[in-house]
Amino acid sequence: MNPAGARKAALALATMHPADRRWILGRLPEDWRSVLNPLINEAQLYTALDAELLQAVLADEPSYVAREVPPPDVLIVLLDRLSPAWAARVLAAAAPDHAEIYLAACEKSRAASVRHELDRLPSPFPPALADAVARYLDTSGQTGRTAGVAP
Incomplete structure (x- = not known):
């Protein structure tokens, strides 16, 4: 698993319901789980994940989310x-x-x-x-x- 793919997977898994996350992790090889679990824990500790931003990151789009321009x-x-x-x-x-x-x-x-x-x-x-x-x-x-x- 490449590092960028692992980070994206961890972000996606961090936003899931704990039961869903456990179910998916339970079906992955142990070496993938050992890579993902610390990244998931870190994502949960340091970020308040914004759904719109998360979709942009997972889709390889720029992270900029459009904001209203003043008059x-x-x-x-x-x-x-x-x-x-x-x-x-x-x-x-x-x-x-x-x-x-x-x-x-x-x-x-x-x-x-x-x-x-x-x-x-x-x-x-x-x-x-x-x-x-x-x-x-x-x-x-x-x-x-x-x-x-x-x-």
Whole structure:
């Protein structure tokens, strides 16, 4: 059993009802059980498994789960508070469809800097970084909506 397959199997088994997990593990070879059991225990100790995220991991899809993008006025304020490099990362990771809207609203030199950074970013964007950036945008956007405009 390869390590990636073992981790995926352990994640799937960790989410099962204990009786179902015991039934499946009881039908596996002992060497597989000895690999899976510690991974299952670790998954249960350190994670609150999200069903949507689990399905993405098991399907070999990126771990990023789509989040709501703030309205354009809030998004612009949030992005303006970031350096051009980080504004580009936020756009690439969480709001790629809004990049042109933001760039059109920017001062010419800032738009050029952000566009330059966008061109330098890897494709595809690293999934773990995309998820972290999307969480930042989601949290900041909610704060901005609560305050009427980004704080």
